[in-house]
Structures are given as structure tokens and as C-alpha cells.
Amino acid sequence: MRKVFIITAFSMLFGLAMMMSLSARGRMGQPELPQTNTTRPSNPLTSNFAVPVLMYHRICDLTPREARSPLLRDLTVSPVDFESQVRYLVENEFTILSVKEVESALREGRPLPEKAVALTMDDGYRDNFTRAFPILRKYGVPATIFLVTSVVGDERHLSWENARAMQAKACGFESHTMHHYDLAMLPDEQLDAELRESKQVIESQLKSPVSQLAYLSGSYNVRVTEQVRLAGYHIGWKKGGGPVTPGDYPYMLPRIRVHGRTEMKDFEQKVWSGMDAIQEQKGSVGNEACLPGMGSGG
Numbered sequence: 001m002r003k004v005f006i007i008t009a010f011s012m013l014f015g016l017a018m019m020m021s022l023s024a025r026g027r028m029g030q031p032e033l034p035q036t037n038t039t040r041p042s043n044p045l046t047s048n049f050a051v052p053v054l055m056y057h058r059i060c061d062l063t064p065r066e067a068r069s070p071l072l073r074d075l076t077v078s079p080v081d082f083e084s085q086v087r088y089l090v091e092n093e094f095t096i097l098s099v100k101e102v103e104s105a106l107r108e109g110r111p112l113p114e115k116a117v118a119l120t121m122d123d124g125y126r127d128n129f130t131r132a133f134p135i136l137r138k139y140g141v142p143a144t145i146f147l148v149t150s151v152v153g154d155e156r157h158l159s160w161e162n163a164r165a166m167q168a169k170a171c172g173f174e175s176h177t178m179h180h181y182d183l184a185m186l187p188d189e190q191l192d193a194e195l196r197e198s199k200q201v202i203e204s205q206l207k208s209p210v211s212q213l214a215y216l217s218g219s220y221n222v223r224v225t226e227q228v229r230l231a232g233y234h235i236g237w238k239k240g241g242g243p244v245t246p247g248d249y250p251y252m253l254p255r256i257r258v259h260g261r262t263e264m265k266d267f268e269q270k271v272w273s274g275m276d277a278i279q280e281q282k283g284s285v286g287n288e289a290c291l292p293g294m295g296s297g298g
Helices: 002-029 070-075 079-091 099-108 127-139 160-167 188-206 222-230 264-290
Strands: 053-056 095-097 116-123 143-147 171-175 212-214 235-237
Touching: 079 127, 079 264, 095 099, 099 116, 099 171, 099 212, 099 235, 116 127, 116 264, 127 143, 127 160, 143 160, 143 212, 160 171, 160 188, 171 188, 188 222
Parallel strands: 053 116, 095 116, 116 143, 143 171, 171 212, 212 235
Antiparallel strands: none
């Protein structure tokens, strides 16, 4: 009897330990994932950087009904394609920056790696947590989510609990306003509320400073950018344009859209556009140095 009791007790303890381990792994709905080597590649630094900042929305598979919508097909990148894109960046030794690092470089004159990109996602869809986040963790890649604070926690968008889990694993959060309104169409008082309240809510929930705003559908004007500055933001992101460079106006920074229809060859062109710009600039400087009267002996 004593032997049976000992074996039974041991089995119960082993089972309890296994349950605790599984519980820890599944906490926040996120299993532990194998990670690739997360050491950043040692790309040369340059003060004349050109960083493609990629812009995503949804990362999921379309339902048959969603597949009939041109808008949703455009907004949605499949998890298979997203992982292929992230893996391409890692395997080709791009330095994947956070947009906070891009902000610091612009504001403080810091150099950035020559071969670099940054990843952003707009609106804070729930699939950013359930589908994109496991891929980001697998490859040790940072990203930034621009949140519409009025929809956080509804059935289509991530919750604050999800955001905190992502924040703990190198994902940042910035503002995409309170209600996803066209900012250029709002009166001053409502515009100011959209900007300030969304910033305050995110800072209160995540205990981290919010210094960047993504304009809705790229809609902005001089009045909007000035209100963004007065509301305490340091950076405003628009839609479209090429890589971010040192001379860019901080309240109209460009991002490069990744669509659901973006094929791999198009993705490669997008992410290499920064290096192409740097090489073009180097070639231009070299050509100037060779012009008559431009050298030290002229």
C-alpha cells in the first residue's frame, strides 16, 4: 500500500508540474516558440541613412466572403507571405529597427545601419497578435503597432492584455487616433481631442511614452501637422513615399505599403530601396568629386 501511495503521489505531482508548465507556455494565448538567432547583423553605420519603413494592416487568411472585397484583399497579407517576408529580411541580414530608433536618429543626428528596415502595422487588428506576433517572436524581430484606441478590445482588434504581451517582446505601440477619423476634416477642438486622448490612453495603459502618430489613410495638411506637434508628438507618418532620410520633415515621414497583392520580387524592391538610395548618393558624391574645379587641386 505504501509503495502504491508513493507512486500515486509522485504521479500527481508530475501531472501538476506538467499542467503548470503548459499553463505558463499558453499564458496570454501565446505558446513558446523556437527562435532563430536574434543577434543583429553588424551592418556599417551611416549618417546618410535611407530606411524603408514598411506599412502593414491585417496579417491573416481571408475568409471566402472577405476574399470578394477588393479593400480587404488589399489590406490583408497572409501569414505565409508575412513569414516569407520576415525570413527574407533576416536571411539577408537586414538590421530591423524600431521606429523609435528612427525617431532618435532624426531628432539627435544619430547614424543608422546602411542596410536597415522597420516594420509597422496600422489599426491594431487582433491578428497582429494571433498571427503576426508568433512570427515576429520566432525571428526575434521588432515591430510597431499604431492603435485606434476606441476599438482596442473589441472582437476584431487586440486587447490591452495582448498589447502588454507584445510590448514585453520588443513590440512598440504608437497612436492612430481615437476613432480613425479623417483628421483633415475635423474642426480644431475635435482634432485636438483625437490626438491628445489617444496618446494619453496608450501611455496610461502601457506605461510607455507615445511620440508618434500615423495619419489615417495618409490624410493630413499643414493645420493637422501643426496640431500633431502641439499635442506633443515628435513624428507623423504619412502613406506613400520612399525610405526615411535625414532631411525629411518629421511630421510627414514616408512609409512603404505592403499590400496583400505584393509579390516577393516587389517586396525585395521595397526593402532594397534604402540601399539603392544610399548607393546612388555615394555615386553622386563620387561623380561630383571628379568634376573639374571641384577637387582640392581646382
